[in-house]
Amino acid sequence: MSTTASTPRPADRLREADQPAPRQVDGLTAWIDDRTGAAPGIKYLMKKVFPDHWSFMIGEVALFSMLIALLTGVFLTFWFDPSMAHTVYNGSYVPLQGVEMSRAYASALDISFDIKGGLLIRQLHHWAALLFIVSLNVHMFRVFFTGAFRKPRELNWVLGTVLSLLAIVEGFAGYSLPDDLLSGTGLRAMQGFTITTPVIGSYLVYFIFGGTFPGTDIMPRLYSVHILLIPALLLGLAIAHVVLVMVHKHTQYPGPGKTEKNVVGYPVLPIYAAKQTGFFFTVFGILTLISTFFTINAIWVHGPYDPNATTAGAQPDWYMGFADGALRLLPGWLELDLGSFTLSLNVMLGALVLLPLVFIIQGAYPFLEAWVTGDKREHHLLDRPRNAPVRTGLGAAALTAYGILMFTTSNDIMAIKLHLSINDITRTYQVLIFVLPPLVFWAVKRICISLQRADREKVLHGRETSRLMQSAEGGFSELHEPLNEYDRWHYVSYEPTYPLLEGETGSDTPGVAGSGRKVSKARAAFSRFYFQDSINPVTPAELEAAHHDHETHEVIEASAEPREQIEAAEKH
Amino acid sequence: MKALTSRRHPAALVLLLLIGLLITGSVYAALAPKQATAANGSASQIEDGRKLFESNCSTCHGVQATGTPDGPSLVGVGAAAVDFQVGTGRMPMVAPGPQAPRIKTEMFDQDQIDAMAAYVASLAPGPSSPTADQIDASKGDAGKGGELFRVNCAMCHSSAGAGGALTRGKYAPGLKNVEPKHIYEAMQTGPQSMPVFNDNNITPDEKRDIIAYVQQTQEHASTGGQSLGGYGPVPEGMFAWIFGMGLMVAAAVWAASRAN
Structure with missing residues (x-):
């Protein structure tokens, strides 16, 4: 270790650069480092900088809720018996x-x-499981609406999509385990979904249930899936997800001093x-408070x-509500009825088609958008949602469709709570599912613009001061009052976008094909859809012109004037 | 022909059939469980009831209680139906609608309700109100009642007794704070959309078991904390989104805020 102990050799001079840096750690840390060599890696991690914004912590809420569900789940496995064997309950619930019941239900009652x-x-x-999937979704909204899924993060978006699919499968398996009337009804619905698979439906059901419904095999099988298979996948993929974030x-949100090449924030240590440690316990505390005062799945x-x-009132947990x-x-x-075969599209479309479709569209979106925009550059600065009006509109429309499906699940609860007819509610939603998403797309896009x-x-004419002259x-x-440069940066730092023209080839600017291939007609049409209404940021020349303009006249009545000026500027 | 050549008279077969039917009928009439019969109200009580009926109910049910296009005939519905409908405030109906809602009302006292019940029961026999013993929940077996409840009641009233939706604005009401007497009468008379569970279908003892179950589950409804109405995953999901996520976002804003 020490250089003084060895005799100097000419070759050592070549290795001068290899000499270990003076130790910065000692005691136990040094002992561990000597045996693992982990210090440089940990030092690197400790120095990593994270930007500070509340919306970046929603993903942590999901991660922490998942960990809490894992921890509490371990406790539950000590007592839960996933067996369909019959027993007579004689616990303390009068x-x-x-009453005769399965061991699974009896042990769930014993736990309670x-x-x-x-x-x-x-x-x-x-x-924790409900909050895990809620926060996972809110995290996904943040990533989507700020364009954080763009290169180089498309793969991490796909990972997140797989995580969200696994999360709802995990949730469904857990929901089915207690073998109470509600969870059994849910399993029955799942069996109904499965059996609508064309041709192989009934075989598939026999395969899953080990015979006819409900049988005695399904509980142990669901249990293995719920406590072993999916948790392992969830944990592994979540780690990969976080590692990719590190990589x-x-x-970060755009702002003065923030570029595509830096990260402005605070280091991990201290x-x-x-x-994060404090936040973990905050999340744990909130969940514990909720669990103390509010009963769930009685x-x-x-x-x-x-x-x-x-x-x-038999409903699935909210995340399965859309199906x-x-x-x-x-x-x-x-x-x-096709001859002697029945094709239950009325069930199949909602279950076997919709479920994968939602996740495929979700996972594919970054690639679709990249294809349409032809944007091949890396993006580390986030978009303000308003600066991507079509994406924001599409996202809002998708959420609307999802929301309508989810709310329809509670049509019976709505009927009794709002004193409405369930028939009318269902009919209304049948219309809204087609009408509302396009309407929301249009409205949100216009609002963004x-x-x-x-x-x-605001950039061109400054803030209104309410002082009349x-x-x-x-x-x-x-x-x-003109904006100062610092404030102005927030409004002008995004990039201008233009639709791709058919037959065009080009460079790496947004809205321009990067691969050198000619732009196809379809792609040009999609690109027009995305960018034809683009409002581009104020250029320095426009700003100069506006200031010059202000000195000559600034009259309240002529409020239409700046608009024309903008239109004129856009035509350049 | 063979029948003519036999020593039996041709009418013997018919006679035999008649006798057989007669015996079966008599035995059935003697042994079959009887519907509860009309309560024997005194003449003055019936007269009081008739007056109350005429001033409060006859607009829809007709002066003779034989029904009009606006309301069904009450001949033969029995005292139990009157006690249930008026006692829970469903009748007189407050407003036209898909279903008469349960309303807490002091419109009639029990004596007046009994008088109207006696009047309706005097028109034709029908189920009478249960005795105190029949609705004594402490004598019922809640475990057995629960099994009956899940098979016969839960598909409309929900396993938690929170109520549920029926078609076109009709609904099965929640069972919270419903008097045992009214639960019994509802099963016996099948008000509105509810089917009749007569004594052949669910025996009086079994009705008492069900009452015991409904009462006991209400006592345990909030074992794990606030029950969010007992409507299951829908309010739970809403709670997780609005309250749970709201708190999480508040915590995130707090954690990400800079110390000034």
Whole structure:
């Protein structure tokens, strides 16, 4: 280790650069480093800089909720018995005493009533699972609407999509395990979905259930999937997801001093390590509070599952709601008889087609957008949603369609709570699912464009000061205060976009084909759809002209004037 | 022909059939579980009931209680139906609609309801109100009642007894705070969209089991904390989105804020 101990050799001079740097660590840390060599890597990680914005922490909420669900899930496995063997309940919940049920349900009741802290942990597990998928979705909204999925992060977006699909499958498996009336009804619905698979449907059901529904095999199988297979995949993919964030470095919102080549924020040590640890316990605390005061999935109320019983108000957990909602919207006449075969499109479309479709569209979007825009550059600065009006509109329309499907799941609850007819509600949603998404797309896109125009006005003419001035001629005008350079940067730092022209080849500027291939007719059409209404940022020349203009006249009545000026400027 | 040549008289077969039917009928009439019969109200009670009926109910049900296009005939519905409908405030109906809602009302006291019930029961026999013993939940078996509830009631009233939607604005009401007497009467008379669960279908003892189950589950409804209405995953999902995520975002804003 020490250089003084060795005799100097000529060759050593060549190795001078290899000499280890003076130690910065000692004691236990040094001991570990000597045996693992982890210090440089950890030092690198500790120095990584993360930008500070609340919306960047939603992903952490998802990650932490998942970890909490994992931890509480381990506790539940100590007591839960995934067996369909019959037993007679004689635990401490009086209304079910003497009732025949499966071991699975009886052990779930025992966790709720006879094991210390069991009910709190069970509720924590379920609330954490719900919050995991909620925050995962909100995180995805943030990534989508700010364009964080663009190169080089497309793969991480796909990873996230797979994670969200796995999360709902994991949730569904967990929902089915207690074997109460509600979860059994859910399993029955899943069996109904599966059996509509053309040709192989009934074989598939026998394969999954090990015979006819419900049988005794499904519980142990779901249990293995729920506690082993999917958690392992979720954890592995979540780690890969976070590692890729490290590799790519975090995106940041545009602003003065923030470029595509830097990250402005705080280092992991000491700031982020402390913040994240604190935030983990905050999330844990919030979930524990919710689990303490609000009951979730009161399995004892539903009673044991019995294939000849069912319950009103049987809904899946919210994340499966869109598939259930599609089922409620699809009209019955879609069930077709082809000779001796029945093709249940009324079920199949909502379950077997919709579910994969949602995730395929979701996963493919970054690639579709890259193809349309021809943008092959890396993006580390985020878009303000208004500066990508078509993407923001598309996202809002997709969320609207998803929301309608999700709300349809609760059509019966809405009917009794709002005193409406369930038939009317369903019919309304059947119309809205076609009408509302395009309408929302149009409205959101127009709102984005209006906001962009307002930004332009602010840059060109400054802030309104509410101070009126009367000229010598008697005309009134409002004084505008020009923005300072720092504020202005927020409004002008995004890039101008233009539609691709058919047959064009070109360079790496946005809206221009980068591969050198000629732009096809279809691609040019899509590009027009994306960019023909683009409002581009104020150029220095425009700003100069506007300032010059202001000195001559600034009259309140002539409020239409700046608009014309913008239109004129865009035509350049 | 063979029948003519036999020593039996041709009418013997018909006679035999008649006798057989007569015996079967008599035995059935004697042994079959009987519907509860009309309560024997005193003449003055019936007269009071008739007056109340005429001033409050006859607009829709007709002066003779034989029904009009606006309301069904009440001949033979029995005292139990009157006690249920008026006692829960469903009748007189507050407004035309798909279904008469349950309303807490002090419109009639129990004596007046009993008088109207006696009047309606005097028109034709029908189910009478249950005895105190028949609705004593402490004598019922909640476990057995739960099994009956899940098979017969939960598909409309939901397993939590929170109620559920029916077609075109009709609904199965929630069972929270419903008096045992009214639960019993509802099963017996099948008000509005509800089917009749008569004593052959669900015996009086089983009805008592169901009452015991409904009462006991209500006592345990909030074991794990606030039950969010007992409507299951829908309010839970809403709660997670609005309240849960709201708190998480607030925490994130707090954690990401800079110390000034």
